Every structure is written in structure tokens, then in C-alpha cells.
Amino acid sequence: MRIRHRRPWDEREAAVTPEPVYLNRRRFLMAAGALTGVGAVGLAVQSAPQDRILQPLPHAKTSFDPGGELTPEEAITSYNNYYEFGVDKSDPSRNAWRLQPKPWSVAVDGMVERPAAYAFEDLVDFSALEERIYRLRCVEAWSMVVPWIGVPLASLLDKVGVQTGAKYVRFETLADEKQMPGLKWPVVDWPYVEGLRLDEATNPLALIAVGLYGKELPNQNGAPLRLVVPWKYGFKSIKSIVRITLTDVRPRTTWERQNAREYGFFANVNPDVPHPRWSQATERRIGEFGRRRTEKFNGYGELVAHLYQGMDLRQYY
């Protein structure tokens, strides 16, 4: 049994309730739930099977640490975008227990030397896991700081062997109605598809994450493996990958298909280019009050700006 209620990082609640009052009430709700066991009337009590036990992962610390405070684990794992499990931020943590990340296989095809259906464990080198603390900036203008565990995407591409002539990497998420209740609604075309240009994909920052906060990835964060490209808006960081295709044609990505005017293929974080319906100049860091300035390339310009030399970054939103 789990108790569901508004969280301190929910903007609407946080904006109207001073923090100490809110936290006390939250503790009260937890206590009330614990005392009465099940269905405390008037509280949002839901029974759901237990989430799976997340095993600790061995990993090395790296130099990718932006400093500042990590977003609490509880926020990273309960405030999610994963439309396959519903469009509300709280839907994925409530529904993703249905996902079965073990065993997991990833089809690697297209312009590769060794195309195959790879077992997840054969694609990711678990003896080479690194912790990478990255900022995550959603196109909706909120952000987090997440301690991911993973391997460079480049190491995975090395393993399968990229053929000369390949220019893009295309990624696909699982689309299984039995595991993903959100697929009932045609919010976007399933499966969720993302893509990178090959030079973006082999940039050292591009990560295949298999864990966070020292453990395996929770289902709602994209178990068992997901992409993390921290200089781009969060929707590029595709979850629960089942297919990786090397191609010489630019992939048609989910959000670009949905609305190309609002969500481009490159989608580099850029405070100077507003979304057609809101400004991107500032962001709300989950867990903080007030707003911060958004940085170009989400603060990773030194490592990635050269990839876009000669491109009109206004046009290539």
C-alpha cells in the first residue's frame, strides 16, 4: 500500500502553502496512513504491488559534477514524464511497476557491423559504470540534478561497430499495451522515437544510463536503459530503449512529428529561443523556490557548442 498526495515539489501546492506548514501536514498524512493501515477515508490511498527491489550498482566517480545540490531521490523517482504510463507527473511512479525490465533485449540494426538482438547485459559493460551528475532541463521549464550511473553511448556504439556512411542514431522505446497503460491514449504516435546526429551520439557527454543514486534505474525513470543528453531538452533522453538503429537518414522523432514548430530535432537548451507558448529564459529547479536562469546548452557549451558551429541556433530549436 502506498499513500499518494501532493508533493513538496509540486508547484501549485508549494506556491500557495508556506513550506513548514506543508511539511507538517505531509508528515501528518503519512502518520494517518500508517495508523489506519488501509483506506483512510478522504486520503488518496492506493494499493499497488510493491516496486521491484533495486540492486546497488558498482560505479566509479567521474569529473562530471556541476556542483550544487542533488535533487532528492524521492523527487527524481516520483515527478516524471513517461507518457507510456500516463501524462500526469505522478502517473509513471504509480503505473510503471507493470514494466518488466528483466530480461531485456535491444535490437541493434541498420548500418552496423554486428547487428543482433543484444541482451541488455551484453550491450552495457557493467565493469565500466560511472556516476555522472548531470542537470536535466525539461522543455516545460523545470529542472533537476540527477546522479546517473551509466556508460558513454560511444562505448556501446563501439561494441556494435558503426559502418562508414552512418550519420544518425535512432532510438525506440518499448511499446507494449500489457505493460504500459498509457498506450491506450494516442497522445503521441507510439512507439516513442528519438534520434541524435552521430557526432552528438559519440560526444563524451552522451550517456546510456542504467542507474541513479547508486542503484538500478527505477522503472519510471526508464529501466533498464535510457539515453541521457544533458545539453538538450529532456524529451531527447528516451527511456526503456528496445531498438537502436544506425542510419544515414535523419530520424523522424516523436515530438517533432507531433509538433515541429514547438519541438525540433536538435532541441538544444537555449534560453534565447522561447518555446512558442512560453519563455525558456528561466527554469524552476525541483525542490527550490523561485527560478534560476537557464544556461545555453544547459551549461555544457564548452563540451558541445563546437558541434553546432555554422548552424543558426534560432532556427534549429
Ligand SMILES: Nc1nc2c(c(=O)[nH]1)N[C@H]1C(S)=C(S)[C@@H](COP(=O)(O)O)O[C@H]1N2
Ligand atoms: N519513452 C519515453 N521517454 C521519455 C519520455 C516519455 O514520455 N517517453 N519523456 C521525456 C521527457 S519530456 C523528460 S523531461 C524525461 C524525464 O525523465 P525522468 O522522468 O527520468 O526525469 O524523459 C524523457 N524520455
Ligand SMILES: [Mo]
Ligand atoms: Mo521534458
